[in-house]
Amino acid sequence: MSDASLTDAEARERHLIAEIDSISNQLCQAVDGQFEFHVHTDSDEIALQKMAQLNNFVLDSVRRTIRDLKASRDELESRVQERTQRLNLVLTATNDGVWEWDIDSGQLTLSQRWSSMLGLPHDEGRRGLDDWLALIHEDDRADVQRSLYQHLDGLTASVTVEYRIRDARGAWRMVLCRGLCQRNERGVAIRMAGTQTDTTEQRLGDPMTLLPNGAYLELLLQECLVRSPRPPLALVKFQLLNVASLFDGIAVDDAVGALRRLVQRMRQQLPPRVALIALPEHTFAMVFETDEVARLDEALEPLEALLSQPVEIDGQQVWLSHVSGVAVLDPAEPVSVDEWRHQSRLALANARLSDVGSRRYYSESLRQWERQNSRAEQLIRGALATNGVRCFVQPIVDSSTGEVRGFEALMRLYDPTEGIVAPASFIEVAERSGLIAPLWEMLMEQALPLLRDDIVRERFGGDFLLSVNLSTRQLMDPRLLDDMIAASRRHGVPHTRLQIEVTETSVLSDPIKAFHSLDRIREAGISVALDDFGSGYSSLAQLTSMPMDTVKIDRELVMNVTSLPRKRHVLSAVVALCQRLDYGIVVEGVEERETLEILHDWGATDIQGYIYSRPLPLDRLVQDFRPPKPYLAGLSSVSLARGTSLRVP
Ligand code: C2E
Ligand code: CA
Numbered sequence: 001m002s003d004a005s006l007t008d009a010e011a012r013e014r015h016l017i018a019e020i021d022s023i024s025n026q027l028c029q030a031v032d033g034q035f036e037f038h039v040h041t042d043s044d045e046i047a048l049q050k051m052a053q054l055n056n057f058v059l060d061s062v063r064r065t066i067r068d069l070k071a072s073r074d075e076l077e078s079r080v081q082e083r084t085q086r087l088n089l090v091l092t093a094t095n096d097g098v099w100e101w102d103i104d105s106g107q108l109t110l111s112q113r114w115s116s117m118l119g120l121p122h123d124e125g126r127r128g129l130d131d132w133l134a135l136i137h138e139d140d141r142a143d144v145q146r147s148l149y150q151h152l153d154g155l156t157a158s159v160t161v162e163y164r165i166r167d168a169r170g171a172w173r174m175v176l177c178r179g180l181c182q183r184n185e186r187g188v189a190i191r192m193a194g195t196q197t198d199t200t201e202q203r204l205g206d207p208m209t210l211l212p213n214g215a216y217l218e219l220l221l222q223e224c225l226v227r228s229p230r231p232p233l234a235l236v237k238f239q240l241l242n243v244a245s246l247f248d249g250i251a252v253d254d255a256v257g258a259l260r261r262l263v264q265r266m267r268q269q270l271p272p273r274v275a276l277i278a279l280p281e282h283t284f285a286m287v288f289e290t291d292e293v294a295r296l297d298e299a300l301e302p303l304e305a306l307l308s309q310p311v312e313i314d315g316q317q318v319w320l321s322h323v324s325g326v327a328v329l330d331p332a333e334p335v336s337v338d339e340w341r342h343q344s345r346l347a348l349a350n351a352r353l354s355d356v357g358s359r360r361y362y363s364e365s366l367r368q369w370e371r372q373n374s375r376a377e378q379l380i381r382g383a384l385a386t387n388g389v390r391c392f393v394q395p396i397v398d399s400s401t402g403e404v405r406g407f408e409a410l411m412r413l414y415d416p417t418e419g420i421v422a423p424a425s426f427i428e429v430a431e432r433s434g435l436i437a438p439l440w441e442m443l444m445e446q447a448l449p450l451l452r453d454d455i456v457r458e459r460f461g462g463d464f465l466l467s468v469n470l471s472t473r474q475l476m477d478p479r480l481l482d483d484m485i486a487a488s489r490r491h492g493v494p495h496t497r498l499q500i501e502v503t504e505t506s507v508l509s510d511p512i513k514a515f516h517s518l519d520r521i522r523e524a525g526i527s528v529a530l531d532d533f534g535s536g537y538s539s540l541a542q543l544t545s546m547p548m549d550t551v552k553i554d555r556e557l558v559m560n561v562t563s564l565p566r567k568r569h570v571l572s573a574v575v576a577l578c579q580r581l582d583y584g585i586v587v588e589g590v591e592e593r594e595t596l597e598i599l600h601d602w603g604a605t606d607i608q609g610y611i612y613s614r615p616l617p618l619d620r621l622v623q624d625f626r627p628p629k630p631y632l633a634g635l636s637s638v639s640l641a642r643g644t645s646l647r648v649p
């Protein structure tokens, strides 16, 4: 059919179809995702124009929506980027490693930092959870597993677990792991991701000295004990006794700096492979691979040499005192970490009772000592609970006049099964545990009334001193003087009638602090006596500088002087020195008349010993002790006034 033969209607229909087709073709661009066009029609048909118009509206709206979407996508992208940058910054700054665990595949992806934290090569290849767990310390592994699965099962809000993990060198590091699950719309966990922070320095380092700490020692000991075959091993503990007071009065920062320099110097004296580990109370631990005393001596010699020299602290030269305890392990003998540590602790505790500088080795006999200690502690606690402290007194008598110069208060404890117990069984433990202070207060409550007892005054006069023993800890206690004055006031007696007895070991454990305390006590009018002089380690040098009034010469120096001429020489020299230094002298432990005579000849007339009286219970004093007659009435050939001359036998 030719065009000419078409009816109007047919022509219109064709036109409409052609135009609709054209509009459809134009719209095809939209199918390809292209919306930047307008639909147009050349037709005059209203319906077509309307259709084109409406399409253009739709396109417009699509374009606007796309623009909006793009804008928000851009914004989101830049926000994500910013966040990622920030997160990266934080992770770099905190040095955290990142991990991601894909729950379905079980694969673990670790960041480069995660691997480098442990010195492991960073392989892009994926690992499983088991590879991670295998690196974790056996004792911590179950904890880590539990906390991952608890969070996975929705029991916890997040994962937070700290554990030890082995690094590439085989050493342990402490890390803190935090993580969170991502869940789908049904709440099923799809993946878990988180960070791993190295906390080794915080957890295994001592913030004060910057050395490894006790937790590190624990790991080290565990490692030593699982080695197979196990080498011979020695755990050495070293304690500096007077550090705290050396730093007294020094600004904290300076003290910390000085301590760090000191421990660094100590560290340098050890073989490079032996770690110096800081424990509480200025104690240090080291592990050596030997069980031979000679080799240990050799290894410790440089450290001991360093500590035998004065070190400079805050511009001053000061002497450090130390003791050490050693627990040597036999390679064949099975032992636990706790037992090993316990042995070294016992050895050190025992060394602390000995002279400064001493070293003690653990042995079975220390176990026995420990059992006695625990019995002693029971005894002390029982006495404290039942008011079981008993005060005994022993007179100090002037042998030339018979006058009582003083009474020493000596402690006893009452035990329901054992009866009266002497100090040898409990004083050491009481001093070490600090229980001596409450015991001593009970003792003072009984002793102080002696100074205002009318019958006592009538019998022994009103001038004698009440001499009391003090432990190291009490001497260093800044409240001691005030407490003594307050107690005297409570009992209505002048505190100036008190005398304290301190030992050289007490004073030397921390001379600066001790001297300061003694100065204050003497300024307040209380006398100071140096007890047990001549027993064990005595320093004549110390004698000249110590703030004190009287030296009490120990029984050890007096015993057998009548039969041992050399001993007599030593004793006479000590007596002469004390006289020259203008100290009062009390000679303890005099049991025989012959000794008394020798001492009298030398002018040492103040005597405390069984020759006059054993220690007596307070309530038996007046009854059981009468002051002796003025001595040597019949021996006037040697009537020497006290301190006037010296006759060396
Ligand atoms: P110490 O201070 O040297 O006391 C003297 C000790 O020697 C007393 O022993 C005394 O009984 C004994 N003794 C005195 N004369 C003789 C003698 O002629 N021959 C012999 N063989 N021994 C004599 P005690 O009472 O057993 O005291 C032992 C130590 O216990 C005291 O030695 C003192 O270090 C300590 N102690 C006693 N009471 C206290 C106290 O209240 N506090 C403190 N911290 N220590 C105390
Ligand atoms: Ca004493």
Ligand code: CA
Pocket (backbone or CB within 6 Å): 531, 532, 552, 554, 588
């Ligand atoms: Ca003594």
